[in-house]
Amino acid sequence: MGRIFAVANQKGGVGKTTTAVNLAACVAEAGYSTLLVDLDPQANATVGVGLPKDLTPSIYEVLSGESPTVAAIRASRINNLSVVPSTPGLAGAGVELPQNQDYQHVLKAALESVRDQFEFIIIDCPPSLGPLTVNALAAADEVIVPVQSEYYALEGLAGLLETLELVQRELNPSLTVCGLVLTMHDPRTRLSRDVETELRTHFPRLVFDTVIPRNVRIGESPSHGLPVIHHDPHCAGAEAYVALAREVAARV
Amino acid sequence: MGRIFAVANQKGGVGKTTTAVNLAACVAEAGYSTLLVDLDPQANATVGVGLPKDLTPSIYEVLSGESPTVAAIRASRINNLSVVPSTPGLAGAGVELPQNQDYQHVLKAALESVRDQFEFIIIDCPPSLGPLTVNALAAADEVIVPVQSEYYALEGLAGLLETLELVQRELNPSLTVCGLVLTMHDPRTRLSRDVETELRTHFPRLVFDTVIPRNVRIGESPSHGLPVIHHDPHCAGAEAYVALAREVAARV
Numbered sequence: 069m070g071r072i073f074a075v076a077n078q079k080g081g082v083g084k085t086t087t088a089v090n091l092a093a094c095v096a097e098a099g100y101s102t103l104l105v106d107l108d109p110q111a112n113a114t115v116g117v118g119l120p121k122d123l124t125p126s127i128y129e130v131l132s133g134e135s136p137t138v139a140a141i142r143a144s145r146i147n148n149l150s151v152v153p154s155t156p157g158l159a160g161a162g163v164e165l166p167q168n169q170d171y172q173h174v175l176k177a178a179l180e181s182v183r184d185q186f187e188f189i190i191i192d193c194p195p196s197l198g199p200l201t202v203n204a205l206a207a208a209d210e211v212i213v214p215v216q217s218e219y220y221a222l223e224g225l226a227g228l229l230e231t232l233e234l235v236q237r238e239l240n241p242s243l244t245v246c247g248l249v250l251t252m253h254d255p256r257t258r259l260s261r262d263v264e265t266e267l268r269t270h271f272p273r274l275v276f277d278t279v280i281p282r283n284v285r286i287g288e289s290p291s292h293g294l295p296v297i298h299h300d301p302h303c304a305g306a307e308a309y310v311a312l313a314r315e316v317a318a319r320v
Numbered sequence: 321m322g323r324i325f326a327v328a329n330q331k332g333g334v335g336k337t338t339t340a341v342n343l344a345a346c347v348a349e350a351g352y353s354t355l356l357v358d359l360d361p362q363a364n365a366t367v368g369v370g371l372p373k374d375l376t377p378s379i380y381e382v383l384s385g386e387s388p389t390v391a392a393i394r395a396s397r398i399n400n401l402s403v404v405p406s407t408p409g410l411a412g413a414g415v416e417l418p419q420n421q422d423y424q425h426v427l428k429a430a431l432e433s434v435r436d437q438f439e440f441i442i443i444d445c446p447p448s449l450g451p452l453t454v455n456a457l458a459a460a461d462e463v464i465v466p467v468q469s470e471y472y473a474l475e476g477l478a479g480l481l482e483t484l485e486l487v488q489r490e491l492n493p494s495l496t497v498c499g500l501v502l503t504m505h506d507p508r509t510r511l512s513r514d515v516e517t518e519l520r521t522h523f524p525r526l527v528f529d530t531v532i533p534r535n536v537r538i539g540e541s542p543s544h545g546l547p548v549i550h551h552d553p554h555c556a557g558a559e560a561y562v563a564l565a566r567e568v569a570a571r572v
């Protein structure tokens with residue numbers, strides 16, 4: 069039975085896609101059969117692993133009931149890593165999904181049918197707390213929250229954790245917070261150091277030991293359609309994601 | 321009659337709030353009466369100018385019809401700058417708004433009533449192309465698009481410009497693209513330089529001459545509830561936003 073992880077944070081640009089793609093690539097590389105689900109209409113995770121963003125069926129057809137989940141699963145150029153791609157058309161689901169009765173559990177039902185084929189299922193969420201992210205949180209066993217080392221990302225965290233508690237109470241009592249991961253961290257700036265101190269003080273047991281540094285090789289890798297561990301395996305960014313994957317696997 | 325600018329891009333974390341807040345502060349500092357409208361449930365622009373994110377009435381009460389626009393306008397600590405604050409409760413509007421008949425024009429109607437009190441009205445949009453951003457694009461005369469010097473931000477731009485054309489055709493024929501502004505630019509990296517070259521090649525007349533550099537003082541300023549031109553007026557970030565404000569005013 070695969071463990072389902074949602075990578076979520078309504079704050080934009082904090083490293084959700086980068087974390088989902090690279091974590092999935094690391095656990096796939098370690099030999100676990102892994103499924104990456106792109107639940108963002110921007111389809112960045114799809115592009116980040118080298119797939120086009122106009123594939124059909126995509127997650128949109130799965131959520132709208134037009135296609136079984138298994139038909140939307142694609143192989144990627146990475147061993148052990150399969151992908152359910154997204155397309156810009158998924159933006160329509162934000163308005164269409166809530167028209168169904170039990171719309172929050174559509175993704176959960178869709179993933180049930182393939183869950184025993186994978187050991188890890190990792191969902192990349194869009195930057196909002198709308199119907200798509202709610203679906204991901206209702207389907208997930210655990211949630212990983214990337215937190216950029218910036219003021220707005222820190223300031224918004226309390227609200228996000230309250231929302232997670234609401235989801236746990238109302239939609240998915242078994243959802244747990246796997247951890248908070250600091251991203252784009254630059255220890256040379258006081259701002260980054262202050263954010264890390266605040267985070268470790270307020271959430272001592274939740275923050276991963278591994279900190280993802282700001283590293284230009286991470287930003288370059290999606291232009292090659294590759295996770296950073298394949299674009300530049302020995303750079304600081306790749307090594308940090310390998311360490312994070314080890315920490316996540318140890319918490320499972 | 322005030323000019324209405326929407327600062328929009330569905331890609332998260334590209335500098336929408338930072339650009340809206342600092343542009344608004346620059347034109348206010350230059351003596352123009354300015355209104356900053358925070359249309360994001362994250363309420364980052366509200367916090368960025370030193371206001372709390374639990375004020376009532378907020379933009380949420382304005383959009384839901386519970387409060388006239390004028391009652392939601394607050395003074396800020398910056399001369400000539402007034403603000404319509406946001407709250408996390410605005411997230412509900414994403415689902416509630418589309419239930420109205422002509423929901424796309426709710427903000428436009430709300431701003432009509434105050435438009436002649438301000439010379440500039442600047443709207444900060446959330447990271448999505450949902451009902452809130454559609455309302456902003458339907459209400460605006462011009463749209464300013466921050467583009468982070470990163471691959472995913474560039475890759476998503478074509479889709480965004482297509483959406484803007486759709487809005488121009490169907491909802492707001494007078495909407496024009498004021499310009500694209502490169503943000504968090506670090507000329508030391510090839511990635512940043514490549515993104516700038518691509519952008520200026522594909523959209524020569526749309527990209528502003530002014531480029532906003534990555535500058536830690538910009539990231540620090542929201543923690544003081546101040547725009548960067550008040551937090552550190554002579555830093556590279558502040559000077560860049562002053563130059564951008566001049567360019568925007570020249571294009572009006």
Ligand SMILES: Nc1ncnc2c1ncn2[C@@H]1O[C@H](COP(=O)(O)OP(=O)(O)OP(=O)(O)O)[C@@H](O)[C@H]1O
Nearest residue numbers: 080081082083084085086195252282283287332470
């Ligand atoms: N550690 C890092 N070092 C340098 N660049 C990074 C790092 N992590 C992410 N990036 C870059 O920063 C940008 C934002 O990251 P990413 O797109 O993964 O965030 P996101 O939270 O998924 O954004 P969105 O909210 O739009 O979904 C991307 O261009 C990415 O390549």
Ligand SMILES: Nc1ncnc2c1ncn2[C@@H]1O[C@H](COP(=O)(O)OP(=O)(O)OP(=O)(O)O)[C@@H](O)[C@H]1O
Nearest residue numbers: 080218332333334335336337338447504534535539
């Ligand atoms: N030029 C810059 N130099 C350094 N940091 C910056 C710069 N511009 C923005 N930032 C920081 O980067 C982060 C993202 O910027 P910002 O929040 O303005 O983007 P956004 O597009 O409004 O995000 P969202 O999609 O969540 O609304 C913020 O923490 C901000 O302080």
Ligand SMILES: [Mg+2]
Nearest residue numbers: 084085108112
């Ligand atoms: Mg993303």
Ligand SMILES: [Mg+2]
Nearest residue numbers: 336337360364
């Ligand atoms: Mg913002």
